[in-house]
Amino acid sequence: MIVTFNLDDFPDSILEPFGIQAQHPDQFISHLIQIDPYAVCDAAKRQRASLQKPPYSVNEFLDILARQGLPQTVRKLRRYAERI
DSSP states (O other): OEEOSOGGGSOHHHHGGGTOOEEOHHHHHHHHHHHOHHHHHHHHHHHHHHOBTTBOOHHHHHHHHHHTTOHHHHHHHHTTGGGO
8 A cells, every 4th residue: 555645646557566556645544543543543642742833732733634635534533532
């Protein structure tokens, strides 16, 4: 699996012979949330905690993720906001 925002540079026709797929980060993280939401929340919490200048509230952090192209991920993470 190649996780990339730039799917155009990794067409299926090139990747298929190698048994590789390209996937958008939003789809990849959303799938991880389905598998283990608490592990993803813990990772998101660590990421948010590392942003100290300035520190971000959970809502501010999720808004940043949405602006970065992760709207599906953010919708799912909002359900677990108290863990982030």
